[in-house]
Every structure is written in C-alpha cells, then in structure tokens.
Amino acid sequence: MRPLPSLDELIVAFDRGLRTVFAPAQSLRATPGENLPEAELTDEQRRLSASLMRVNHTGEICAQALYQGQALTARDTRAKAALEQAAREETEHLAWTERRIEELGGRKSLLNPAWYAGSFALGAAAGLVGDRWNLGFLAETERQVVAHLEGHLQRLPVEDSRSRAIVETMKEDEARHATSAIKHGAAELPSPAKAAMRLSSKVMTETAFWI
Numbered sequence: 001m002r003p004l005p006s007l008d009e010l011i012v013a014f015d016r017g018l019r020t021v022f023a024p025a026q027s028l029r030a031t032p033g034e035n036l037p038e039a040e041l042t043d044e045q046r047r048l049s050a051s052l053m054r055v056n057h058t059g060e061i062c063a064q065a066l067y068q069g070q071a072l073t074a075r076d077t078r079a080k081a082a083l084e085q086a087a088r089e090e091t092e093h094l095a096w097t098e099r100r101i102e103e104l105g106g107r108k109s110l111l112n113p114a115w116y117a118g119s120f121a122l123g124a125a126a127g128l129v130g131d132r133w134n135l136g137f138l139a140e141t142e143r144q145v146v147a148h149l150e151g152h153l154q155r156l157p158v159e160d161s162r163s164r165a166i167v168e169t170m171k172e173d174e175a176r177h178a179t180s181a182i183k184h185g186a187a188e189l190p191s192p193a194k195a196a197m198r199l200s201s202k203v204m205t206e207t208a209f210w211i
C-alpha cells in the first residue's frame with residue numbers, strides 16, 4: 001500500500017503539468033512519416049488536417065494528464081512503472097502532433113490548460129480507487145482512443161500522408177498501451193462508466209476541433 005502523495009510529489013506533478021501545456025514536447029523516436037514528401041493540399045484540406053491534428057494534440061495533453069494523475073496516486077509500484085512507460089510514449093505523441101500542427105500552419109487548442117487540469121483530477125481519482133480499476137480505466141481509455149484515431153484516418157485527406165503516418169503509429173502505440181494495462185490486471189469497467197467516458201471525450205474532441 002502506497003501512502004498518499006507527498007508535497008514534493010505534488011510540486012513535481014504541478015511543474016510537469018505546466019511544462020506539458022506550455023513547453024514544446026521532446027521525442028526520442030523520429031516523427032513517423034518525416035521522410036515523406038509534403039503533399040499539395042487545398043486550403044480546405046489543410047484546415048481540416050490542422051483541426052484534426054489539433055484534436056489529437058489535445059487528446060495527448062489529456063493522456064499526459066491522466067497518466068501523471070494516475071501515476072501520482074497508483075499504489076502498486078508495478079502498475080506505476082507501466083504507467084510511466086506509457087506516459088513517455090504519450091510525450092512523443094504530443095511532440096509529433098505539435099510538430100505537424102506547425103507544419104500545417106495550424107494552432108494548438110486554447111483550452112489545453114483546462115483539459116489538462118480536468119484530466120489530471122480524473123486520473124488521480126482513478127488511481128485512488130485501486131490498481132485494477134485504475135488499469136481498467138486506462139485500458140478503456142486507450143481502446144476508445146484507438147477507435148477515435150481510426151475515425152480520423154477516415155477523415156484525414158488521403159493525400160496528407162505525413163499526418164496519416166503519425167496517426168497510424170499513435171494508433172499502434174495506444175493499442176499496445178491497452179494490452180499492457182490488461183496484462184497488468186485491468187478490471188473491465190461497467191458499461192455506464194464506459195459510456196460516460198465516451199461522452200466526455202466527445203465533448204473534448206468536438207470542442208478542440210474549433211477552439
């Protein structure tokens with residue numbers, strides 16, 4: 001059993017949050033598709049790609065916050081290590097989407113600080129209810145993200161291979177995060193919880209498309 005987070009841990013978490021939202025993210029892996037040529041996109045296609053990548057970037061901000069919140073309150077050290085590993089990959093997703101938004105001449109969501117705060121609180125709450133549920137929440141989040149990214153692959157312009165390569169790789173990573181959570185003993189969440197999660201991510205994705 002792990003004691004509640006110390007003041008030091010809270011300060012580190014707060015500092016991480018500020019850096020996630022306001023500082024550029026770093027990636028160890030190369031950005032997927034970075035060797036592919038930039039496609040000739042119409043203005044409309046470029047705007048659509050930038051909006052979709054903004055949604056994905058906000059999703060990654062939320063993923064960072066959920067993972068950091070969960071890692072802060074998770075009790076089992078093994079689950080904690082799995083969460084931190086996944087969080088590192090989410091940082092790469094954050095860097096890739098951020099870079100792609102810039103290439104497309106788009107901008108990040110103005111509401112990212114609010115999404116970070118809300119997701120962090122949700123993650124910390126999930127961490128408190130115990131590791132099986134914590135991991136179950138993670139597995140379900142990742143499953144829903146995979147479905148969401150699949151939807152984006154249908155909406156992104158076929159010509160925009162650079163954006164598509166990023167989304168494809170993210171989708172593979174998220175599916176692996178779900179599998180790893182299940183392997184570490186994730187419980188299956190009750191249907192109403194799954195539905196509530198789908199609803200809140202719908203609010204996030206639809207808002208981030210515009211704001």
Ligand SMILES: [Fe+2]
Binds near residue numbers: 089093174
């Ligand atoms: Fe991700």
Ligand SMILES: [Fe+2]
Binds near residue numbers: 063086090142173174
């Ligand atoms: Fe993930």
